[in-house]
Amino acid sequence: MASLPNGAAAGGSSAARPVDKEVDFANYFCTYGYLYHQKEMLCDRVRMDAYHSSVFRNAPHFQGKVVLDVGTGSGILAIWSAQAGARKVYAVEATNMAEHARELARANGVADIVEVIQGTVEDVELPEKVDVIISEWMGYFLLRESMFDSVICARDRWLKPDGVMYPSHARMWLAPIRTGLGDKKIEDLDIAMEDWNLFVEDTQTCYGVNMNALTKAYRAEHEKYYLKSSIWNNLHPNQVIGKPAVIKEIDCLTATVDEIREVRAQVTLPISLDGARLSALAGWFDVHFRGSVRNPAVEEVELNTAPNEHGGTHWGQQVFLLTPHLKVSRGDNVNVSFSMVRSKENHRLMDMEFTYELHELSGRKHPAVTAKMYLE
Numbered sequence: 001m002a003s004l005p006n007g008a009a010a011g012g013s014s015a016a017r018p019v020d021k022e023v024d025f026a027n028y029f030c031t032y033g034y035l036y037h038q039k040e041m042l043c044d045r046v047r048m049d050a051y052h053s054s055v056f057r058n059a060p061h062f063q064g065k066v067v068l069d070v071g072t073g074s075g076i077l078a079i080w081s082a083q084a085g086a087r088k089v090y091a092v093e094a095t096n097m098a099e100h101a102r103e104l105a106r107a108n109g110v111a112d113i114v115e116v117i118q119g120t121v122e123d124v125e126l127p128e129k130v131d132v133i134i135s136e137w138m139g140y141f142l143l144r145e146s147m148f149d150s151v152i153c154a155r156d157r158w159l160k161p162d163g164v165m166y167p168s169h170a171r172m173w174l175a176p177i178r179t180g181l182g183d184k185k186i187e188d189l190d191i192a193m194e195d196w197n198l199f200v201e202d203t204q205t206c207y208g209v210n211m212n213a214l215t216k217a218y219r220a221e222h223e224k225y226y227l228k229s230s231i232w233n234n235l236h237p238n239q240v241i242g243k244p245a246v247i248k249e250i251d252c253l254t255a256t257v258d259e260i261r262e263v264r265a266q267v268t269l270p271i272s273l274d275g276a277r278l279s280a281l282a283g284w285f286d287v288h289f290r291g292s293v294r295n296p297a298v299e300e301v302e303l304n305t306a307p308n309e310h311g312g313t314h315w316g317q318q319v320f321l322l323t324p325h326l327k328v329s330r331g332d333n334v335n336v337s338f339s340m341v342r343s344k345e346n347h348r349l350m351d352m353e354f355t356y357e358l359h360e361l362s363g364r365k366h367p368a369v370t371a372k373m374y375l376e
């Protein structure tokens with residue numbers, strides 16, 4: 001099925017909704033128009049080193065070739081592509097950052113190769129097909145922001161049949177972890193509810209209206225915020241208390257929007273630490289630059305956002321709190337059914353459901369618990 005911009009699929013599943021472009025621009029694109037935001041990404045050494053290596057260690061993919069940079073931002077990937085020997089680079093950027101990218105290309109002596117085009121990649125017209133599509137499209141837990149839809153659209157419109165994608169593959173991971181983040185969140189929730197109860201009392205005393213009818217809704221709103229929304233964190237590897245599992249693999253050369261609109265997985269996470277507190281699951285991603293079967297990379301490069309003792313990335317990991325937590329030990333297994341769909345209100349945010357079930361080494365099975373979580 002042909003993919004359409006922003007997650008709408010021609011004749012596609014019921015989850016696909018038309019996207020209001022103005023709202024999307026206000027909610028999503030606007031922050032990318034600021035240099036401070038681009039700089040945050042440019043300061044992420046793990047990200048920068050991986051993309052830099054992927055281009056320069058695989059210069060034959062770029063030499064004399066035509067490249068499309070989807071979402072060029074400051075223009076960094078387009079400039080590297082030109083420095084690696086590309087004949088022409090089309091650098092497409094939706095926001096006014098395009099102007100800065102143009103200036104940067106000029107200042108770095110590659111303005112004759114890098115052509116910056118301001119517009120969404122879904123709408124632009126290029127004069128020719130391209131050999132390489134390079135893009136940094138990954139959001140939190142890989143798919144937040146749904147920007148890969150735009151890369152798929154660009155690929156289907158502009159990539160030559162033997163062209164290559166940078167990155168070429170992506171994976172999502174889930175792991176059992178221990179963390180004190182949940183304790184702090186429960187404390188914050190209690191404080192918020194104490195404050196609400198005082199407010200109910202005051203409103204009754206001062207204004208003669210009983211607000212208690214809204215207590216349940218207020219609590220639900222705050223539980224969503226404190227306990228059910230995933231938490232950004234750069235975890236230490238020793239917080240991972242079992243074997244991580246891959247829950248989604250994407251081949252960037254062939255993936256369709258329908259394949260990424262929903263993620264469903266059933267995995268078993270074996271616990272590897274004795275007497276540990278399983279207080280959350282954590283999600284992260286990696287991507288690989290390995291070219292294609294017909295046109296493999298000279299050297300495969302990996303960009304990995306897993307917990308790392310030498311430092312994190314701006315993506316960090318997403319922590320999904322399990323309340324209440326579970327006592328686990330080496331040899332236990334946690335079976336997890338996972339689903340992730342796009343939020344109905346905003347296709348760039350994700351709604352998730354986890355059903356988890358502890359099977360102790362002793363044979364004892366705990367009842368399954370289902371939790372809804374939000375990646376906002």
Ligand SMILES: C[S@@+](CC[C@H](N)C(=O)[O-])C[C@H]1O[C@@H](n2cnc3c(N)ncnc32)[C@H](O)[C@@H]1O
Nearest residue numbers: 032071072073092093094095119120121136150
């Ligand atoms: C994660 S940033 C990466 C910027 C730059 N390529 C880098 O690696 O530093 C993604 C950029 O893509 C742009 N973008 C996202 N979707 C786009 C689309 N459909 N068309 C054009 N630009 C888009 C955003 O405005 C943003 O500047």
